[in-house]
Amino acid sequence: MEPCGACLRAQRREGLGGEQEQEQEQRHFGEGNAEPHRALDLVQWTRHMEAVKRQLLEQAQGQLVELLDRAMREAVQSYPTPDRLLSSAPSDSKSKSREPPLGKRKVFIIRKSLLDELMEVQHFRTIYHMFVAGLCVFIISTLAIDFIDEGRLLLEFDLLIFSFGQLPLALVTWVPMFLSTLLVPYQALWLWARPQTGGSWALGVALGCVLLAAHASLLCVLPVHMVLKHELQPASRCVLVFEQVRLLMKSYSFLRETVPGTLRVRGGEGVLAPSFSSYLYFLFCPTLIFRETYPRTSSIRWNYVAKNFAQALCCVLYACFILSRLCVPVFANMSREPFSTRALVLSFLHATLPGIFMLLLIFFAFLHCWLNAFAEMLRFGDRMFYRDWWNSTSFSNYYRTWNVVVHDWLYSYVYQDTLWLLGGRARGAVMMGVFLVSAVVHEYIFCFVLGFFYPVMLMLFLVFGGLLNFTMNDHHTGPAWNVLMWTLLFLGQGIQVSLYCQEWYARRHCLLPQAQTTFWDLVTPRSWSCHP
Numbered sequence: 001m002e003p004c005g006a007c008l009r010a011q012r013r014e015g016l017g018g019e020q021e022q023e024q025e026q027r028h029f030g031e032g033n034a035e036p037h038r039a040l041d042l043v044q045w046t047r048h049m050e051a052v053k054r055q056l057l058e059q060a061q062g063q064l065v066e067l068l069d070r071a072m073r074e075a076v077q078s079y080p081t082p083d084r085l086l087s088s089a090p091s092d093s094k095s096k097s098r099e100p101p102l103g104k105r106k107v108f109i110i111r112k113s114l115l116d117e118l119m120e121v122q123h124f125r126t127i128y129h130m131f132v133a134g135l136c137v138f139i140i141s142t143l144a145i146d147f148i149d150e151g152r153l154l155l156e157f158d159l160l161i162f163s164f165g166q167l168p169l170a171l172v173t174w175v176p177m178f179l180s181t182l183l184v185p186y187q188a189l190w191l192w193a194r195p196q197t198g199g200s201w202a203l204g205v206a207l208g209c210v211l212l213a214a215h216a217s218l219l220c221v222l223p224v225h226m227v228l229k230h231e232l233q234p235a236s237r238c239v240l241v242f243e244q245v246r247l248l249m250k251s252y253s254f255l256r257e258t259v260p261g262t263l264r265v266r267g268g269e270g271v272l273a274p275s276f277s278s279y280l281y282f283l284f285c286p287t288l289i290f291r292e293t294y295p296r297t298s299s300i301r302w303n304y305v306a307k308n309f310a311q312a313l314c315c316v317l318y319a320c321f322i323l324s325r326l327c328v329p330v331f332a333n334m335s336r337e338p339f340s341t342r343a344l345v346l347s348f349l350h351a352t353l354p355g356i357f358m359l360l361l362i363f364f365a366f367l368h369c370w371l372n373a374f375a376e377m378l379r380f381g382d383r384m385f386y387r388d389w390w391n392s393t394s395f396s397n398y399y400r401t402w403n404v405v406v407h408d409w410l411y412s413y414v415y416q417d418t419l420w421l422l423g424g425r426a427r428g429a430v431m432m433g434v435f436l437v438s439a440v441v442h443e444y445i446f447c448f449v450l451g452f453f454y455p456v457m458l459m460l461f462l463v464f465g466g467l468l469n470f471t472m473n474d475h476h477t478g479p480a481w482n483v484l485m486w487t488l489l490f491l492g493q494g495i496q497v498s499l500y501c502q503e504w505y506a507r508r509h510c511l512l513p514q515a516q517t518t519f520w521d522l523v524t525p526r527s528w529s530c531h532p
Contacts, residue, residue, distance in 0.1 A: 104416075106408050108287075110295045110381035114388060115368050131360075135314065138321040159328075160320045165233035170240050173226045177219055178283075181247040184215035185254050186279050193262045193273050215251065219244055227448065234449050241448040245441060249288050249409055254279060256413055257290040285380045286371040288409040295381035308373035315365035319358060326354040331501035336509060347498040348491070355493025367403060393481035395468040395488075410434050428470075435466045446500070452507055453523045456499045460492055502527040 118124040146156070188208035223240040226232065232240070258274055278292045285294065330350055337343065363386070371385045387401035400407055414437055418430045439462035446457050472485065506527035 104411075106289045106412060108291065108294050108382040110297065111384055113368060113372055113383040113385060115364075116372070116383070135318050135321070138318070138325060141325070142321065157317075157320065159324050160317070163233055163235035163320070165236060166230060167236045167239070169226070169230060170232060170236040173223060173240060174243055177222060177243060177247060180215050180218050181251055182280065182283060184211045185251045186276060188212050189255065189258055189262060189273060192259070212255075216248070219248055219251075224448070227451075234451075237449045237451075241445050245445070246288075247283075250283060250290075252413065253288055253290045253409065254282065256417075281378065284374065285378050286375050286385065286405065287380070287382070288405055289412060296379045297376075297381050298379075300379060301376055305373050305376050308369040308376070312365045312369040312373070315361045315369070319361050322354045322357050322361075327351065327497065327501055331498070331505055334502055334505065344498075347502070348494045350494075351497040351501070352490045352494035355497040356490050358497065359489070359493050363402075367405075371405070391482065392485055393477050394472045394474050395465065395485065396470075396473045398485060399465070399469060406438075410438060431469075432466060435462055435469070439465070450500065450504065452503060452526075454500065454503045454525050456496055460496065464492070499527075 119128065188211050191204040191208040191211075223244045227237055227240065262273065274290075274292045279290075281294075282290050287294075330347065334343070334347065367386050372383060374380070375383055385403075385405050387404060389398050389401040392398040392401060411434075414434050415430055418433060419427065422430065439458050442461055443455055443458040447453050468488070472481065503525055506525075510526050
């Protein structure tokens, strides 16, 4: 028979001394107390490993998405699309000289806007909620001030009503501008592509050139004439000048992408002219690069469209509150006071906060909300209207990523075509030429909207922006360079807001006699010398 458990324990106690038994019991109780600590350490270690695993999976997923996007772009570039050259004849030096090399062509793929992707992260949504809370604070402060001063709770939108004055007249002016863009470029292309020979084809080419000259004159002259004759207000002028520039750029892109194909048709090669429906779609879709087809989404999310239009309207209200609460009280009477360097510097610093707010509101309202709303209504798949410009450590990267829509147009039709004309030489001079074109257009927009010539944007964009583009280039990385870029953006926006506000009120407080008004009086900043 095997010994029972009690007998074995008794024999063991007899074989052990008293002190050894006590030490064994103490060790037993000590190990029992250490078990909860080991369990706690095991839980913490498990959580740490889970966090490491999650981080590794996120990094692997980001790299995989980047590789897939790169592979898709390369596949699309290598695939023969309808707008490429379709010719069965062997290429020779003569055929290569008919059209400039396109270099890097814009490739459209289905992708969401970056902010839409970031909005899926709770931390970034909290930043968005902070801006919404700021708008609520502006509304509450406006109601409180009106109630304390005038004893009534009513929001007044005097600045908004003033800014959009005579908006119906601006919309009526837009109609002939759009009809001219819709009919004339396509008709000119049709005249050039007609299968005629000899003098009849030359007559068609001449007639097409005349139509295009009339079209350009209409787009350039009609908005300016309506603004000067009827004295439209700033927001109504914005509608006309933005549409004027947009329609001119779209017309050029359509002709630039289709005329080489028309010339190849005249040379006996088989390239079909684009359909009118594709051109009509191009005039409304949010891109300035013409293609016969674009990647399309499967459906329209009307709630997404309504949300973006509502956010754009809220941004307009936000901008009005910023101007009325942070800018008007400071600059309305500044032109009545004697000029001093101290007041000028303080005005620059005071305007940095409203200036950067205005920059962010313009970006979010137009480049995100407005363009995404139209893209969704038209099922336009490529929503990359901007990149992560806020992470830029160089101004060269900032200029490339701030407005991808305009950058693609400048890169394709100004930079690349000019390089082709110069045989690939003088890249630095060509880049400065791109800056010059962009700076002149920006200054023209400011002059058109504000109603006076004050080349603040021209100097900041062309001189300082051009220098920073070459000095703060892509070789500089790190958080310090991003901080420096944001600091310069703050200061630049403060200078713009301050100087333009001073000139705006100076031209209203310091009126010149009509008999003494000269051309130099119109183009000389009045805030420099006129202090009643």
